[in-house]
Amino acid sequence: MKHLPILLAAAIALASCTKTETYPLGTDVTVAKSDGASVSGRLVEVKPDRIVIQNRDGLSTEVLKSQIASLKAAPVAEPRPVAEATSPAPTTSPATAEAAPPAAAAKPPATVEPAPLAAKPRPTTGTKAKPAPSADNSPAPVAHAAEPAPVVEHKEPAAPPPPPVKLPEYRDLTIPSGTTLSATLATPLASDTSKVEDTVRATLKSPVSIEGFELVPAGATIVGHVTKAEPAAKVKGRAFLAFRFSSVDLAAGPENISSETISREAAATKGKDAAKIGVGAGAGAVIGGIIGGGSGAATGAAIGGGAGTATVLATKGDEVRLPAGTPVSVKLTSPLTIRVEVK
Numbered sequence: 001m002k003h004l005p006i007l008l009a010a011a012i013a014l015a016s017c018t019k020t021e022t023y024p025l026g027t028d029v030t031v032a033k034s035d036g037a038s039v040s041g042r043l044v045e046v047k048p049d050r051i052v053i054q055n056r057d058g059l060s061t062e063v064l065k066s067q068i069a070s071l072k073a074a075p076v077a078e079p080r081p082v083a084e085a086t087s088p089a090p091t092t093s094p095a096t097a098e099a100a101p102p103a104a105a106a107k108p109p110a111t112v113e114p115a116p117l118a119a120k121p122r123p124t125t126g127t128k129a130k131p132a133p134s135a136d137n138s139p140a141p142v143a144h145a146a147e148p149a150p151v152v153e154h155k156e157p158a159a160p161p162p163p164p165v166k167l168p169e170y171r172d173l174t175i176p177s178g179t180t181l182s183a184t185l186a187t188p189l190a191s192d193t194s195k196v197e198d199t200v201r202a203t204l205k206s207p208v209s210i211e212g213f214e215l216v217p218a219g220a221t222i223v224g225h226v227t228k229a230e231p232a233a234k235v236k237g238r239a240f241l242a243f244r245f246s247s248v249d250l251a252a253g254p255e256n257i258s259s260e261t262i263s264r265e266a267a268a269t270k271g272k273d274a275a276k277i278g279v280g281a282g283a284g285a286v287i288g289g290i291i292g293g294g295s296g297a298a299t300g301a302a303i304g305g306g307a308g309t310a311t312v313l314a315t316k317g318d319e320v321r322l323p324a325g326t327p328v329s330v331k332l333t334s335p336l337t338i339r340v341e342v343k
Helices: 004-017 270-313
Strands: 028-033 038-046 050-054 060-064 068-073 169-175 180-185 199-204 208-210 213-216 221-230 240-250 253-256 262-265 327-331 336-342
Touching (some): 169 213, 199 240, 213 336, 262 327
Antiparallel strands (some): 028 068, 038 050, 050 060, 169 336, 199 221, 208 213, 240 253, 240 262
């Protein structure tokens, strides 16, 4: 309460010096700005174009007079004792560090229109606040730790690259048409037992080579089928058998071939039939001569010849039979092309 008369006297003196009402330094005020914002704190400095407000944290805010919509003093119930400022108060001049004792006028708050404020009054008899050193917000230098020594890596010598893989080379070689292949039947055949389209197999006895490359090895199997099979008939018609080959089995798979037809026909039996008839006639003549003399011999010959003819008519001709192991020659009727690897 002892500072209240002093503040009142300062306020009266300030009012007499200016046409616009203001508040003494150290007064807690609230400033309403024209943009709607407000600033509260202690009035610490008045400049020709702005005022400085310090909040409770010691931070100062400058407000342009042209932005002030109203200035009101905050009601103070009891003046606070003056204490030395311990927090930094950044100002633009040494005079801003001076602050009046924290006391407020007893009169009610009044609205002040924005207008040029009076010059700063002399400080009151209160205790002067010591100027606080400005805070240095620059970051303290950071001590750099000693960099570790570089680690030397010992690399093993790279292994030599593997040699390039050599790709195989191939050539197409052709066995010409007309080449004869020597083979041995592996399937037994017969004119009276074989049927058309029956499978026939044979084995090559010798290899087939072209330009030093073995195209078909010995022992390769050739496959074909029966094309005709006729058994022997009585008196007329001899037995007949025919077949041909259409493929050869190789290591890479079967290859198609074209070959001539191989045929076999039974031998003729005319001589054997005549002999059978003659034997019968001679035997009849002998028997007839014994029985009836000359006329008996003639009659017996006729009877014996008829018996021989009947024997021929009742007998079939020979069949064609080719057992396994029978050699055959297979003649190609078209060229055979085979791909071989060049080593």
